[in-house]
Amino acid sequence: MTAASLNRRDLLLRGGLATAGAMLPGWASTAMAATQAPALPDWTLGVGDILSDIAPQPLVRVSGRAPALKGTLYRNGPARFRRGASAVGHWFDGDGLVRAWRVNGDKASLAARFVDTPKRRLEEKLGRIVQPGFGTPAGPGASVGSPDDTNPANTHVIAAGGRLLALWEAGSATAIDPQTLATQGMVTFRDDLARMPFLAHPRIEPSGQIWNIGSGGDSAYVWRLSADGSFEAGQAIALPMASYMHDFTATARHLVILCQPWVSDQARLPFSQSMSWRPERGSRVLVLDKDDLSRRREYELPPLFFFHLGDAWEEADGTIRFDGCFHADPTFALLGAPGLVEGRHEYSERPELTFVTLHPDGRADMKAAGISAEFLRSAPETAGLLRHQTIHVGGYRTDRPFARSIGIWDWRSGREDSFDFGARQLVEEFVPAGRHLIGTTLNLDARATELHVFDARKVADGPVVTWRSTVPLPLSFHGSWVSG
């Protein structure tokens, strides 16, 4: 990292707006980059553009034997970052592309369709990126009547009530047809709740009941939906501080809301410019009783930055435990992720897999596993219940962005069962599918995205089967396995 970028980082962390350089809109810097025509590193295939929907295509099996597995891995992630001379200013601001990886025994296929959002429609019409976002400033022609006008629906996709929900975090869920992947429209759970934020990480109980929150500065809206995705109850609650909120977690009985000291303290777009890093405030954990949201407890933790948590559980004496991927500060959100879109590996993220315990006496503590990990998942049938294992990606290094391995960490034994895909694969989230794990990687040599299935008991043995598509899809964020 250069001295110049360090200074910029300090300014960005403090929420002070930085230099002209930091505020240079993505479209301007990309236009300059294009003029200078630098050689782009190979990993930029992971942040390339998909120009149109991908019609169903069969996958080619390149190794292994397919287990008896039938279902669809739906995944979502940004896949259009540039239009003409313009570009988004942040990895999180590209248009959501929902992918369906269908598996039926030894046959597998891929189809993908962009979520047809108001933002995408406007920018298609104008031929340039104009809407502000997490880290993208507004361009000429921007129109932002509500957060949903900037909603790229690009972060997660879940199935509920016979439809898919493509999720973002600061606006509505978008309904998608699970067969055709056609967009059905933004979801209004109840008339007066239109346009309310709905995080991309709902917590789904083994019964199917869905809990979620929507973040609104120092308050949050708690959503409770039935297993079929219909509205059951909702309530605004106060938060300990106006933290950036990407994820929360839950036990069978409690919601667990971790508030980090990256706080909103000014009204400014893009979103990231409204936040300040205030480590002196530490972190807080708010625990709410699912049956009565007014019953709340708070715990203190050291300052940390995070995007993702694992499922939580609760023990007989009231002890609550969960894991998370903790960063030292929001540098990746502020500098690392914007740089990726421009082909710059400016900052190496090292998310530390960390175990949090909230004790009945009010103390809280953290213990690091000693490995880097992101995109935590665990079996849906144990959500909110005692578990020992955490599925994750990892192997983050300083020479290249993105993960290169997957693993299952066991908190009881302190042991890891992992598989390193090596330097020529960019690794995306893997999710449980019964006894298996299923997920995708981008093969830099084949210039194509691959679908892999692992035996969850023998991850180190490598994929039991690998299929390859014909397209290099930009890296996706999150998804769901829907069996059957």
Add this chain to the structure above:
Amino acid sequence: MKTFFAIAALAAAGMASAQAPQSQAPQVAAANPSASASLTIRFEQITAPTGRILMSVYDSETAHDKGGKPARVGMVEVDGATATLTLTGLAPGRYAIKVFHDVDGDGQMKMNPFGMPLEPFAFSNGARPEGGPALWKAASFDVPAGASETRISFQ
């Protein structure tokens, strides 16, 4: 996300001034004998043929951008995709207009629990919201002496 929701709330607040004084529309014309302009506002792309459009007209950047009082307010019933309203007795000069469509006719901008406006709103001069109400510099336009016309679209 606080930014978004705070800004949306601001948008709602900016609109709110349009809803208050329908029954006590200021008689600017009477107080301003030099006025000699009339302005017809044509509202287009109305999304629902019910309720009414409530309008605030501002004659200064400060009042428009900082939540000050409108110079005039107006209201028109809605029964189709377009509606028109004529203001008379205006002093020629620069104006900006904020409107919202009170679709359910309850006299208030409907908002979600985070204060985001849920009924259509629009600004003069084709100005678009950019995370909050359009600013004077984008929404203001000249009203000449005599009769003139402008359009406001709810697109």
